[in-house]
Amino acid sequence: MVPKEIIYGAPDAECLMLYAYCDLRQGQDGWSARGAQYVADKLGWQARTVTEHAKHLEDLGWLERRREGRWAVSLCGRAQPSPSARESEG
Numbered sequence: 001m002v003p004k005e006i007i008y009g010a011p012d013a014e015c016l017m018l019y020a021y022c023d024l025r026q027g028q029d030g031w032s033a034r035g036a037q038y039v040a041d042k043l044g045w046q047a048r049t050v051t052e053h054a055k056h057l058e059d060l061g062w063l064e065r066r067r068e069g070r071w072a073v074s075l076c077g078r079a080q081p082s083p084s085a086r087e088s089e090g
């Protein structure tokens with residue numbers, strides 16, 4: 001569920017959409033959105049659009065970059081599953 005702070009406070013519509021996508025993804029399998037190009041394909045954007053708005057959300061403290069050797073973000077304050085759960089990522 002997208003918090004009302006995001007709905008009313010997102011700097012632009014893309015940020016809201018990206019947050020909603022990350023929320024959906026983490027809600028489904030509990031894992032963070034990974035791969036800027038993958039997310040871009042899902043949203044019908046360019047990869048740089050994804051990274052640009054992820055930065056906006058990161059600056060606002062709603063999203064955090066994950067250090068996984070690959071572009072990845074997760075929603076702040078959400079629990080991540082144990083590493084073994086990564087095996088089931090589709």
Ligand SMILES: [Zn+2]
Binds near residue numbers: 014053056057
């Ligand atoms: Zn933005």
